[in-house]
Amino acid sequence: MEMREVFVQKLSEAMERDDKIVVIDADLAKSTKTWGLRKTFPERALDVGIAEQNMASIAAGLSAYGFNPFITSFAPFVTRRILDQVAISCLYSKQNVKIVGTDPGICAEINGGTHMGMEDIGSLRSLPDILIYEPVDEVQLMQAMPFIIDFKGSMYIRLFRKVIDKVFDENSYKFDMYKADILKEGKDITIVSSGIMVQETVKALPLLKEAGIDAEVISVHTVKPIDGDTIAKSAKKTGLVLTCENHQIIGGLHSAVCEVLADKCPTKVAAIGVPNVFGEVGKLPYLKQIYKMRDVDIVEKCKQLLKEKK
């Protein structure tokens, strides 16, 4: 199932039960699949047109009036473009606005550099009181939706739109918004991954094993507030950390992990991610290749780091 379908299905069920939930689009309802909601809820599925600033502040006004608004667009247009509206109308005013940004980072693919929000986490993470959540797969998102809907406060949901490989087992997985998931225990190196890079890390595991590397893999879905204890505990054990993210290596997961470890357990932390360049057009395999974000790149990086460690 597509991630956006999971999101919309759960939102639709909640809107059925709760007449305080409102969704606002800015001319991308067909992309986010929120389009279908306006048939069922014509009064509560709004489209402000291409006016994201207005969208965010209208949502804050609705929240101040007792509603639970969701705003949706491509990631850069609900973050970079409207940072002040998110900061002041939503957060500073202590409103309850769910900000859904799709196609984060290189997932914007052939829309190219203008549409690639690769600094969204970095810019939002420095704002007080925001929760930043990036789902890993549909199993997790399904479990996260009730939390998101009930959450009192503003949060950013960094949403990959389409079908993505399942990482979690729907029968055994138990989601906790505030706890990172240890996907595999290991002793040589800790790999902390988020978003689409979790799948890439999982793909790298057999290759790492082949290379004789026993990696511990931690999946971080909530980068703010980050589960520092789980990361620090692992870093203490392995003494070496690699972060993997679909974001600039400045400001996102890498920075968050470094901040935690500088305090709790000073450790060498290497980074895989967008190497602080603007994006460009391309499909995911090409973009992962040029930014060295593939499974093989993770393996190479681990080999190099472990060689340096010795």
Added chain:
Amino acid sequence: MDLRKICEEIRVDILKCIGSIGVGHIGGCLSIVEILAELYFKHMNIDPQNPKMEGRDRLVCSKGHAGPAIYAALANRGYFSKDILLTLNQSETSLPSHCDMNKTSGVDMTAGSLGQGFSCAIGMAIGSRLKKDNAYIYAIIGDGESQEGQIWEGAMYAAQKKLSNLIAFCDYNKMQIDGNLEDINSLDPLDKKWESFGWNVIVIDGHDLGQIDNAIIKAKSQNEKPTMIIANTIKGKGVKFIEDAGYGNHSMSLSKEQVEEAIAEIRRNA
């Protein structure tokens, strides 16, 4: 109720409030006094004893720097004691320079970063429609603020949604921090702009209580369009040396003597 007397008291309290710290946005506070008197003391369905009352009318002062004017009006309306006006911008005050809904009883929305409060008011007007509570949402925007693109994003959408429960005022004092609007980035013809955006536009003398009253009644008499009341005002209205400072009165220092002189003038002319 004698609204002229209320205006006198609000003006005096604005002077005391800003005077307590010696500097503040005096010009744009004094220009909206009559609008606030008509709203808080005549038209708005509110209860100072129950500031969060469901279904109440709301006011978003999108030109958030007019906080002291809002505070003076709220104190006179009984939301809090007038002593609190003397804590403006002091540490841990409930009265920050710009309106904050989480700090001040009676303030319906936080504002300060210009353009945003207006959209918040639109969100509230949509919310009121959804709740069917028949409330009116009032907004006050600045003329300088109207240079923000977000104002016009909001203008389009409020008209699109036919939000006739939204009644906005533009405090058209024709001055901004850096100078006169006409020298910086003119809004003229402001009435034609709002009309062309699909609003019900009423142009008034923003210091004439009767005209403000009539404009609000007229706004409520139709259910097709949001209303923009363009209030021609004088920045610093009511105190000669402040008016004479021109756009320099956007934010100005006031000595104790100046505050006393200004209050005496307001009392004399009442």
